[in-house]
Amino acid sequence: MSENALPKSWNKETKPHKFCPGCGQALALKILGHAIDELGIAQNLIYATDIGCSLLSWDMFNVDTIQTHHGRTVPLCVGFKKAKPGAIVLSLTGDGGGYAIGAQHLLNSVMRNDPITIILINNANYAMTGGQLAPTTLLKQKTTTTPKGREIIQGRPFKGPEMLAQISADDTYIARGISTNYQQLLNMYKKAISNQIDGRGFSFMEVISMCPVNWHTNAQESLDFSEIEMAKVYPLGEIKVPKALT
Amino acid sequence: MKKEFLMGSEVIVKGAIASGAQMMTGYPITPTTEIMEHWAEETVKNPTLKFLQTEDEMSAGFAMMGAILAGKKAFTASAGPGNVLMQDAFSMAESMRLPTVAFIGQRGGPSTGTVIYSQQEVTLTCFGGNGEGLRIVYSTAGGQELYDYAIKAFNTAWKYRFPTFVLSDGYQNKTLGTVETYSPQEKEIEIISSNPYLLNPQKQKDSFTHLRNTYNLEQELADVLADHKKHFTEMTPEIVEFEDYHTLDAEVVIFAHGIVAAVAKLAVDSLRNEGKKVGLFRPITLNPFPKESAISAILNKKGILVVESSLGQFEGMLKANIYPSSTPIYTLKKPAVGIMPNEIIEKINEILLKKD
Numbered sequence: 001m002s003e004n005a006l007p008k009s010w011n012k013e014t015k016p017h018k019f020c021p022g023c024g025q026a027l028a029l030k031i032l033g034h035a036i037d038e039l040g041i042a043q044n045l046i047y048a049t050d051i052g053c054s055l056l057s058w059d060m061f062n063v064d065t066i067q068t069h070h071g072r073t074v075p076l077c078v079g080f081k082k083a084k085p086g087a088i089v090l091s092l093t094g095d096g097g098g099y100a101i102g103a104q105h106l107l108n109s110v111m112r113n114d115p116i117t118i119i120l121i122n123n124a125n126y127a128m129t130g131g132q133l134a135p136t137t138l139l140k141q142k143t144t145t146t147p148k149g150r151e152i153i154q155g156r157p158f159k160g161p162e163m164l165a166q167i168s169a170d171d172t173y174i175a176r177g178i179s180t181n182y183q184q185l186l187n188m189y190k191k192a193i194s195n196q197i198d199g200r201g202f203s204f205m206e207v208i209s210m211c212p213v214n215w216h217t218n219a220q221e222s223l224d225f226s227e228i229e230m231a232k233v234y235p236l237g238e239i240k241v242p243k244a245l246t
Numbered sequence: 247m248k249k250e251f252l253m254g255s256e257v258i259v260k261g262a263i264a265s266g267a268q269m270m271t272g273y274p275i276t277p278t279t280e281i282m283e284h285w286a287e288e289t290v291k292n293p294t295l296k297f298l299q300t301e302d303e304m305s306a307g308f309a310m311m312g313a314i315l316a317g318k319k320a321f322t323a324s325a326g327p328g329n330v331l332m333q334d335a336f337s338m339a340e341s342m343r344l345p346t347v348a349f350i351g352q353r354g355g356p357s358t359g360t361v362i363y364s365q366q367e368v369t370l371t372c373f374g375g376n377g378e379g380l381r382i383v384y385s386t387a388g389g390q391e392l393y394d395y396a397i398k399a400f401n402t403a404w405k406y407r408f409p410t411f412v413l414s415d416g417y418q419n420k421t422l423g424t425v426e427t428y429s430p431q432e433k434e435i436e437i438i439s440s441n442p443y444l445l446n447p448q449k450q451k452d453s454f455t456h457l458r459n460t461y462n463l464e465q466e467l468a469d470v471l472a473d474h475k476k477h478f479t480e481m482t483p484e485i486v487e488f489e490d491y492h493t494l495d496a497e498v499v500i501f502a503h504g505i506v507a508a509v510a511k512l513a514v515d516s517l518r519n520e521g522k523k524v525g526l527f528r529p530i531t532l533n534p535f536p537k538e539s540a541i542s543a544i545l546n547k548k549g550i551l552v553v554e555s556s557l558g559q560f561e562g563m564l565k566a567n568i569y570p571s572s573t574p575i576y577t578l579k580k581p582a583v584g585i586m587p588n589e590i591i592e593k594i595n596e597i598l599l600k601k602d
Contacts, residue, residue, distance in 0.1 A: 011454070043451065046315075046444050051460070059456040064444040066315060067458040068308065069338055075305035079312025079320070080444070082298050083269055087316065087445055108301035 003182045007033025009042045011062045018056040022222055024179035024209030025121050029057055029092075031182055032119065035189035036063065041197070045088045046080060048073045050097035052128045054121065057092065071102025074109050077116045088196060091118045096126050099135035099158045106164070106204075113169040113201040117192050120160065120204070123211040124230060131214030136160075138233055143214075157233050161206050165240040171200035174240040178208040180227060181236070188238070191245050200242050208234060247428040254392050254419040255280035258349050258412070259288060260427055261396025262321060266437050267347075269296040269320040271309040276361040277416030278323040278351040303328040307335020307346075314344055315457075317442030319400055321347040325416075326355055329367055329374070336409050337375030341459040343474065345403035345410070345440075349396070352415040352504075354582035362416035364582045365504060365555035368563065371411050372533040378471065380478045382410040382485060383533040387508040389423040397430055404438040406481045413532065417505050417584070478534070487530035488539050492518065496525030497548040498597050501540075501564055503529050506553055506585055513590035524594055532560075537567045544573045549597045553578045553590055 006012070010033045019026040036042055045063045049055050051070035058067040068076045077091045098106050098120040109116070125143050126132040132145040135158035140149040161174045168174065173195040177185035185207065192203040208230050210222040217225060252260070258281050262270075270285045272278075282299065289295045296318070300306040306322050313320035324332050329350055339346040352367040354360030373379035382402055384395045395412050403410035430437050441448075444455055461467040491511055493499050502510040507528035517524040527543045529536050544550055550573050554560040557579050565575070578585065578593050 011456075042454075044445065048312075055458070055460055058458045058460070062452070062454050064454055065456045066444060067460060069334055069459075072304060072308040072334065072338075075300060075308040076312040076315075078300075078305075079269075079271060079298065079309030080316045081312075082296055082309070083313035083316035083318040083320065084442075084445065104301050105305055108305070 007037050009033045009036040009061050009063060011059055014059045017060060019053065020213045022210060022212040022219060023053070024123065024211070024226060025053055027179040028121060028185065028207045028209055029060060031185045032189055033061065035186055035193065036061070039190060039193055041088050041193065044086070045090060048077050048089070048091050050093035050102070052094040052097055052126065054092045054094050054097070071097045071100070071105065073097065074102055074105040074118060078109055078114050081114065081116050088193065089116045090193070091116060093118065093120050095120060095122045095124070095134045095136040095158070099160050107167070110164050110168045110172065110202050110204070113172065115196050115199060115201050117196045117203040118205070119192070120206045121209045122206050122230070122234065123209040125211060125214050127211045127214050131211070138229060159234065161204060161239045164204055168240060169201055171195070171242040172240050173203040173242060173245060175238040176206045176208065176234060176236055178226060178231065178236055179210065180223065184236070191241070195242060195245060198244065200244065206234070208236070247426055247432055249424055250427050251422060252389070252425050253280065253422050254389055254414065256284045257389055257392040257425050258323070258396050258419070259284040261393040262400065263288060264427070264429060265397040265400035266319050267321055267400060268294070268318045269298070269313045270322065271298045271300055271306040271313070271320065272322050272324065273300055273303045273306050273328060275325050275328040277353060277419045278325045278349060280419065281323040281349055303331035304334050307332045310346060311335060311339060311344055314346065315443045316445070317440055319404065319440045321349070321400070323349040323351070325351040326353040326359055326367070327357070329370055333370070333374040336381070337377055338459055339409040340375060340377050340380055342457060343407040345407045347399045347403050347410050349412045349414065351419045352413065360582060362420070363555070363584060364415065365506060366559065366581060367413065368532060368556060368559040371413050372563070378475070379533060380408055380474050381533055382406070382408050382531065383413055384411065384530060385413045385503040385532050386418060387505055387528070388418055389421065389425045392418060393425050393427060397435060401435070401438050402485055404440055406477070406485070408478065413504065415505060482534040485531060486534050486536045488536040489526070489528040489530060490539070490543060491526040491528070493525035493527050493543040495523055497523045498551055498594055499543055499547050500524065500526045500551045500553055500590065500594070501560070502526065502553040503532060503560060506555060509585055509587055510553055510590055513587040513594065516587060516591055517594055522594070522598060532563065535563060535567045540564065541568055541571065544568060544571055547573050549574045549576055551576045551578065551590070551593055551597060553585060555580055555583060555585060557581045
């Protein structure tokens, strides 16, 4: 499939999508659409979105979808999977939903090795509410609630995948991709979903994304901030891969 | 049908199973922990029953909704600060018309309060969340009703698709007593079935369901709420319940709910034995409130005595429903503590001595 083609699993009636111009999440979800197409799972998939920008995808895909509350997408997915183990359950959340308000759900889900797949978009700020400090905001990065730039007293940037890798079971898939590397992200998505389909266990992916509107950056600056500045702090690649997927 | 000697929490679990409950999610908190424990024991006996002990009450609420979306009859139980946290989930259930069932065991508040008894979760359970309180709340008065209303709650929730609550307290949940258990068939109670909201096997290929609780336009939400309110109003006469105990010829009518109403009944019996004309009106559904029946019960009475283990949550609810009644209202309000029949009798005697 061409990188530029619209995914078959995208809901054509709701296009153009609702994300801001230049948003990396739209790219990330387009590649997710291609992964859903290639795995042929649209009929047996539920897609659950958090609050924040991720809710803008509530009708983005031709898959059964539920939009939840802030931070609560993971427990809803856990309950669904428990009730219907044969379903493929995919949770989309932001860095606030996963690493702040829903952090204890994420931690406990990995501890239980729940067989669900979680995709977390890291754009280094709370974007839907206008660009506040997020757990993933870089040091010195300015946001509306850190006008002088993030200082160490406000905490270090949150390295979710690295933390989860330390406490997860062996058959867990954990990776960090970026919205602008099509092939790498596509492969990661396919592994993160296959790990659930094959019944191994918990799968987690962080996707580095761009937020030009809140970063106040032009196209090149947005690419540079995500691909260079963020990738320096948040290294790209697979962090934990079950033997069966290597 | 058989008589069994059971603890209140076990009665709830037996009623839930009789009503077709398939999954429970929860987080331990007194006085509802034993509901989880008994359910966990049942899952050992019957592996088709599922159980998830979650990391907190928010997770319990949302995992319950996940299971319901998948087509299971799932429920939860909580109390006090746990009931507060669970409002996050109940608010979504209210918004999306999901048929949740929750057993709330009231304990003292605010905050961590005390762990066994109070009637201070009336407002929270009926109107918690950032919505309009389109919820169904049954207030039970002891062991047998825990069984009866456990069965009824699932049926009501799945038939009308509003979040449904069985409001009890630790006295009820932790008391051992004799209860008549039965299958719904024995009493010709039809059990409402559950269907998946998502991944419904009946759905047509390439048709997909998109569910949300966020709206783009203010008018969109206003229209949804108007529709929900219409359904709630239409449903009300079908589900509203109350117990009227000798109010017809009564000079003074006691208003009480839950276990306090059971105590008030003893007071009424005692006063009636002395020839004093006293009655009891007990709403069983606190929400929707039996408004018309309550208004008829107080017509031309000397007074109303509101009795509750709260500083006035039930009184406020009553006043809102009987307005603009001019019948004088007296109160016996004891937040966080139990109420004895003698205290009610004393208060009634004071009212009866008052000159018109």
